Amino acid sequence: xxxxxxxxxxxxxxxxxxxxxxxxxxxxxxxxxxxxxxxxxxxxxxxxxxxxxxxxxxxxxxxxxxxxxxxxxxxxxxxxxxxxxxxxxxxxxxxxxxxxxxxxxxxxxxxxxxxxxxxxxxxxxxxxxxxxxxxxx
Numbered sequence: 001x002x003x004x005x006x007x008x009x010x011x012x013x014x015x016x017x018x019x020x021x022x023x024x025x026x027x028x029x030x031x032x033x034x035x036x037x038x039x040x041x042x043x044x045x046x047x048x049x050x051x052x053x054x055x056x057x058x059x060x061x062x063x064x065x066x067x068x069x070x071x072x073x074x075x076x077x078x079x080x081x082x083x084x085x086x087x088x089x090x091x092x093x094x095x096x097x098x099x100x101x102x103x104x105x106x107x108x109x110x111x112x113x114x115x116x117x118x119x120x121x122x123x124x125x126x127x128x129x130x131x132x133x134x135x136x137x
Contacts (some may be wrong), residue, residue, distance in 0.1 A: 008102035010069050015121060015128075016097045025094070028128055030068055031101075036066070036088070040131060058135045068124050072097035072100060075120030077109075084111035 012031035019025050028042040037059045045054040078100055093113035099123055099136065100107040109116070 006102075006105075008105055010065075010072060010100060010102055011104075012099075012101040013068050013072065013124065014097075014099040014101075015125060019093075020096045026125070030065060030128060032062070032065050033059065034062075036062050038062055040064070040128060042128070042132065058132070060131050060135065064127060064131050067127055071120050071123050071127075075116075075118045075123075077116075077120045078102070078107045080107075080108060080109035080116050084109070084114040084116065086112070086114045 011030070012029055015026070015027040017026040026043070028040060030042070031039050033039050038061075039057055039059055041055060041057045043053045044056045046052075047054060074131070077098070090113045095110070095112045096115070097108065098109045115121070
């Protein structure tokens with residue numbers, strides 16, 4: 001496993017996307033569990049009566065985590081700015097938050113209607129969606 005962010009090893013990646021409402025549209029964490037597997041913790045539903053998120057967890061092959069780590073390194077996601085905002089005021093839209101945990105050192109980036117100039121988060125989100133779909137079968 002390659003070490004980045006000042007020689008530390010990536011142990012988890014988290015992503016949250018919210019519309020301008022309170023509840024997340026999407027939220028997941030992928031964490032390394034051992035040399036063969038990783039855990040995906042994701043929000044699968046929302047209970048409107050109690051306003052609680054309903055989460056689930058799946059164990060998948062470590063290959064998912066290896067791909068995430070490769071994308072993080074390729075896009076230098078640990079060097080994202082702490083915050084992204086648009087130049088002009090936008091009253092509607094979405095907010096996001098991305099976190100990388102390197103052996104207990106947390107790198108976070110957030111945005112409101114603005115993103116880094118690459119597609120690292122989208123690539124990872126697509127990989128996680130594929131893993132969740134495969135797990136349903």
